[in-house]
């Protein structure tokens with residue numbers, strides 16, 4: 001089944017996830033959707049010093065939004081802040097140093113932000129680590145960053161979001177998740193030979209399941225997740241060098257990858273869409289490939305939520 005999913009997914013990607021796929025999709029975009037004044041709206045973006053996150057932060061700041069950049073490296077974060085301020089002419093851009101793979105630090109940060117205003121959280125930070133690597137807490141690095149970090153930050157910020165008008169959570173998942181069925185039995189990747197690409201795709205599937213479950217739990221917040229397409233970013237260059245070399249001329253720009261993030265975070269049109277869906281190029285799309293047998297049962301999804309809650313509470317300060 002996984003060979004079938006990988007093959008169907010790659011053919012789909014060649015048509016839809018490339019730069020030409022974006023250009024074809026963009027013919028139906030309504031430019032007016034993003035002609036918005038975001039003054040007074042507050043956005044938080046993780047992994048905002050680079051690639052899709054930085055591009056989205058710039059677009060939001062350029063429209064007047066206050067933007068909080070959540071990054072793990074102080075000098076890279078400060079360089080991005082300066083670039084965004086310079087290009088957007090908006091001074092309301094702030095840096096917070098948080099390693100998303102450290103759940104205790106994510107908790108502390110979310111608690112320190114609790115009384116501040118937040119309209120939109122964008123879970124963008126992500127990684128594909130190709131060897132099994134553990135954090136200082138003994139957590140597998142991809143899981144800690146992509147799934148647990150996203151879970152802790154989002155759930156801890158729900159009360160702050162609930163106080164805001166038109167609150168939203170946008171999670172940058174990946175079309176790669178289409179190759180995976182939710183699997184909850186080995187979240188720390190201890191049981192089978194380690195395959196970083198599959199672990200990453202599994203984490204991205206977990207984000208899609210979380211988005212759907214959060215939407216059902218919190219009707220007052222608009223949740224969405226999305227695939228940016230295949231964009232030429234440092235992550236793709238370093239984690240997938242062979243893919244990057246082969247596809248280089250066909251990859252999207254960072255701004256193309258960020259377009260749907262910005263649309264989901266800022267447009268009125270996105271708010272009209274049902275909560276909990278998976279988007280690609282400003283449109284809700286299927287979260288499963290045809291005949292892929294990748295749907296999970298409510299019991300499996302409950303098990304994921306329970307496991308994440310247990311991990312999360314273990315690190316609550």
Ligand SMILES: NC(=O)c1ccc[n+]([C@@H]2O[C@H](COP(=O)([O-])OP(=O)(O)OC[C@H]3O[C@@H](n4cnc5c(N)ncnc54)[C@H](OP(=O)(O)O)[C@@H]3O)[C@@H](O)[C@H]2O)c1
Nearest residue numbers: 047050051052072099100101124125126174230231233235
């Ligand atoms: N580019 C694509 O084709 C593509 C396709 C599908 C999905 N995505 C998703 O898009 C998102 C953005 O990736 P990108 O392609 O724009 O790559 P990128 O330019 O490398 O950006 C990734 C960002 O995440 C940050 N990050 C990674 N681990 C972190 C941690 N533990 N704590 C805090 N920040 C951390 C990175 O910080 P540092 O600079 O410090 O490393 C960087 O700012 C990711 O979630 C990725 O999975 C990308």
